[in-house]
Amino acid sequence: MYPFKLVVVDLETTGNSPRKGEKIIQISAVIIENGKITDQFTSFVSPGKSIPPFIEELTGINDEMVSGAPMFDEIAPKILEILDNGVFVAHNVTFDLSFLQAELEEAGYNPFAGPAFDTVELAKIAMPSADSFKLTELSNTLSLSHVRPHQADSDAYVTAEILLHFIQELHGLPLVTLEKLRTLSVHLKSDLSLLFDEIVSQKQRHVEDLEFGLEVYRGIALRTKSDPGSCSDSFHEIEFDITKSMEKHVSSYEKRNVQIQMMNEVKESFAEGKHLVIEAGTGVGKSLGYLWPSLHFAKQSGERVVISTFTTQLQEQLLQKEIKLLETISPFTFQTVLLKGKNHYINLFKFEQSLREEDPQYDVILTKMQILVWLTGTETGDVDELNLTSGGQLFWNRLRHDGWHLPHSKDPWVTKDFYLNARKRAQTADIIITNHSMLLSDIINHGNLIPAFDYLVIDEAHHLEKSARQHLGIVLDYLSIKFTTSQLGTLEQNQLFERLSSLMNAYEIESNRHLFEIDALVHQFYQDLEEAMSVLANVFVKHAKKRTGAQKIQLRISDEMKKSRNWQPVHMAMERVISGMKTIEREFQDILDSIKKKKIKLKDSEKALVEEFYSFLVEWDDLHQHFRTVFLKEMTDYVLWLDGDTRSLPNSLIIQAQPVAVARNLKEELFTKKKSIVLTSATLTVSESFHYFLNEVGLNTEEIKQLKLSSPFDYAGSATLFIPNDVPEIQQVSNEEYIESISSHLIGVAEATKGRMLILFTSYDMLRKTYELMKESGLLEDYILMAQGITSGSRTRLTKNFQRFDKAILFGTSSFWEGVDIPGEDLSCLALVRLPFSPPDEPVIQAKSELLKAQGKNPFSAHSLPEAIIRFKQGVGRLIRRSSDRGVIIVYDRRIKTTRYGNAFIESIPSMNVKEGDLYDLIELIEDWL
Structure with a gap:
């Protein structure tokens, strides 16, 4: 497996910092040789001080347990002997290694000088979809016995098992993936490049066939997509008792009359083409209460039913839990698709090009490695499957899908595209699961995002009004504005502008203005933007001073305030920003149009750049329009305000605008256009009445059937x-x-x-x-x-x-x-x-x-x-x-x-x-x- 000895170490300590006098109270080292655990050394260590209550609660180690234990300097020679000619491995290696080094130094020994592996870093690469990279969660996910979490012997042993598992997983990856991982791994924080070198060498000596279900396309290994097809089996109405089937398949299932009542009411509403609102208390079994009748109706009528939940996590829960159960017990086959906005899906063409760029930034490297491994397993290409760092999320903004700006035919990855595949599957699905955000986007875009539907269930419906307000509103936060605009860069920076200028020079493409003039415009824009945000922050601070003691405050900006003298500096500064944005957008749009008109045979990397620039201009235009709306127009029926923390301005500034009421929008664009909508949640009534909720979403009690199902719990x-x-x-x-x-x-x-x-x-x-x-x-x-x-x-x-x-x-x-x-x-x-x-x-x-x-x-x-x-x-x-x-x-x-x-x-x-x-x-x- 690996030619060197691997030594997996875990420490328990009295606190986080050896500089503050914290000490080791337990140490354990597990030795791995030739891919097997061969030995383990564990010892309590006398810290020479009392163990804090928090550490005792966390670890279960008390003063009595360490009272007769050796001091660290007594076991230091044994530790160094174990580590000799080995690789130091730990879960969060920076902590354990630095703590051990400090103790060795204090005891008068030379520090450990060998290589080190971090199993947290390795977990992020080998298991990029894990919910958590904490030791306890990983051991649970991998069904490994972890008897005493936060005791060094148990933690070290389970870390060793996790390490061996990940090495085995990496060995199972295609060679083409491993070679890319090896190239990237030299930029990691721990010395994992040694591991990737060894695995690639072994793999090259024994070339294997590609695992079934995988393919290599343009040098990237990915899972083969199954053809969505359609569930063409004809539906026959049969006698089927859902509760009897549940009793058979679900342990400890209790028949609930309220759940049966909910199923019947949902079924009836769809059949009669009427709207229905249901409050289903805790324990009713709400999800199955609407899923089963929705599914039955979809198969019986040939009409697709859309289910909308509040969050993407709830979407996943429905798909992984309730839908899987129905697939087991249903007497007929059916197709369910989880559909999200295109920004959730990866653009493979952009990702392929990013692999050719040398960007040593840690989060970028780690994210590229995570995606390479993830592509060998994902069937959806949905970012929500990935557990990315915050820096990785920023890098994802470059890779996410936003449609095509060049013709489809110019994207060599179009046949492998995850977003198109999700759309294709949705066309033939019986049930489409989406979220309120996607549903509201579909309404705004006149049905261009979700295939046509007339039957809808809105779960967690108490969030519908707030979601609609947010969706029809505007959010501009300082850090996002800076991130979006900085992607353009200047001619001196290796950003979009500089890369586009190189392409223009290569193909002798001219612009309306000379490039240095456009560069001057960009420089001026960045200056104007900083000044405008500074002026806005000053207005915010002036008003904040009136609220003594508060640091995080909200400041409402009324139309009257916009007309006042205090607001004039903001108005003038923002006018300059908006004017600059419009000019810059026009210049770059003209350049891209010139490239299109020339019909140059661009290289793939150049096509990807043009595609990325078009994507950027879409974001730029959105930002430009939002600035115009917020700062230059009267916002009738909207409320506008600033959020911020006076301790960190302008960084903390957020500009928000929302419609005051969305009842009319929801009524006109949703409730009058669909045949039957079921609204449900555990909390919809006030004093037994739905009046408040219905009024907020644009309905009245006469035009919708209402049902309140109390919790069956005592x-x-x-x-x-x-x-x-x-x-x-x-x-x-x-x-x-x-x-x-x-x-x-x-x-x-x-x-x-x-x-x-x-x-x-x-x-x-x-x-x-x-x-x-x-x-x-x-x-x-x-x-x-x-x-x-x-x-x-x-x-x-x-x-x-x-x-x-x-x-x-x-x-x-x-x-x-x-x-x-x-x-x-x-x-x-x-x-x-x-x-x-x-x-x-x-x-x-x-x-x-x-x-x-x-x-x-x-x-x-x-x-x-x-x-x-x-x-x-x-x-x-x-x-x-x-x-x-x-x-x-x-x-x-x-x-x-x-x-x-x-x-x-x-x-x-x-x-x-x-x-x-x-x-x-x-x-x-x-x-x-x-």
Whole structure:
């Protein structure tokens, strides 16, 4: 396998930095020779100091375990003997190697001087579609036994197994792929080029046939696409009991009458060509409740049905879980296609050309390597399958599909194109799964993106109005503006302009202006853009100063403000930017048209450049039009605002514009044009009524059938809602007093529940202050406190980490109010710090309030209250995810009891026990209940 000895090392330490006096508490080294694990050395190490509680909770290693262990200098000779003539391997090698080097140096030994492999880096290349490159997640994905995560012996051994797995996977890749990977690997951070050299050498000595299902085209190996064809089997109406089949194929399946009722209603609505709205509580089985009747109707009528979800993750879940189940149990065959916007798909021609460019930038190299491996496995060419770095995402912007600007025939990859294949498959599909963004794009583009359809299911429908506002709106953020415009470059930079000028010189193509004049225009534009954004930031800062204490603020820009003297510098600066953009776009468009007219036989790399430049001009024109709309036009029926953080201007500046209401757009472009639309979600009603939701999306209660299906779970027996009476009213004290009060209350609750607690906030500022007070109290040293925006990691990662620890408390805001699924005993207590009303000074809320007042309505009862109730229902829904779950919900905001509208919140959630009392009553309840 590999001619050298591989030594896989893992360390457990008292902290992250040896410079700050942190020490090793356990070390393990696994030796691999000739492709097999041959030995393992493990030892606890005395750190000469106490092990912090967090490290003890994380690793399970305590002071007692290391009390009789050797000091590091006693085992250093043994470590160096093991490492001698070996390759140092670790999962995140920078940490383990640098820590070991520091300990060796302190003990008076020479540092390790051999090569090093990083298995995180290797995982990104060999397994580019992994959800996570963390050791625990990788071992779960590969079904490897990982007995004691965060103990060095277990971590080192599983890292060794993962290393061997990846080496085997790489050996299985086509030689043409491996040769490209070897060339690129010299720019990696660890010494993996040694591994690629060896694998390629071995592969060249034993040339094998290409694996079945793979092909090599223009020097790139990729999976052969299966012909979509069509499911031509004729549909016969047969007696088929879906619930009996589910009982047979799904372990622990419980027949739910509410799910059967939902299936029947969806089937009837499609058959009668009517719209239907369904609120399906947790546990109804909503996805199958609409999928099965949609599928049955599609096969019976020959009409395709489109399913739209809120996120691409939900799309994947439907395809991988529910659709796979229906493929198993359905008495007839069917075809389902997941369809996304073309920007999700790779342009293979652009990728082929990028491989010929020498760009040593790390993220670019790593992404190219990931894509080369991914192409041998992907059948979709969809970027959502790839786990890219943030730098990789930027590089993807160059490779993504945006149609063709030159004739199809000039793209040698057109027969292999993933986007065209997805479109072709969609034409013959019974069910098309897409997302709200794609659905709304299709509406705006008059049906050019999704094959014609008349029957539609909108899942997570409570997001439809917000999605439509965002989709019909404009977002311009400073960093994206800089990224887009900087791709053009000047004649001195190796960017698009310089590359195009070389092509023009090669074929003697002339432009209307001399190239140095265009270069001067570009230089002037960059200067004007910087100045305009600086002027905009100054206006923002002036208004921000009026809001003492706030750093992240929103500033609404009204049409009146645009006419004021304060705005004049912005208007004038932006006029120069917009004028410059128009001139530059015209000059380059003329150059590209000249190249087209000349009918030159371009080389492939030159064709790819012209294609890339056309793509760039599309982005440039979009940006130009958005600038014109926002800064030079009156934006009637729109709300315009700036977001920013005063500590990092202009970098943090975001310019946003959204329509105040989208009801008319949705009614005219969607509901009147489709025969039957089913809208569903777990949270659509307020006090048993769909009125608020339907009004937001442009429907009234008379023109749509409504169905509310309550959760089959026994909330009365599994959940209690508790309202503390020993905390102050939120509006009668300062923010600081309120935070202090709930922090001490939450500490008492956390000790009673032993963690297992999710605390939901409506503002990040309140979350941060509460987290800091609870952490600094010193009363929760045995607990792991994790907070959104403070503890690193995505929502998914934070949720997973929360489930891993026994005594964990999770602090969340915004996105944590929905979509977080923590079943079982991992979550026993849900605390809502305040009722989730949107801040009244939010630009969209302000504009909506003004519109409602103009219509003679009360903004609070017509919008603020129902919106908060729906969000409250989503928050409460985090606790009970399975029929066996139990828990306590604490609502600290006493307005739920003390105001006239408070009861509307309680009436809108499933019926459960509601109690009121002080902290001692609550602790007693928790001890009895849990």
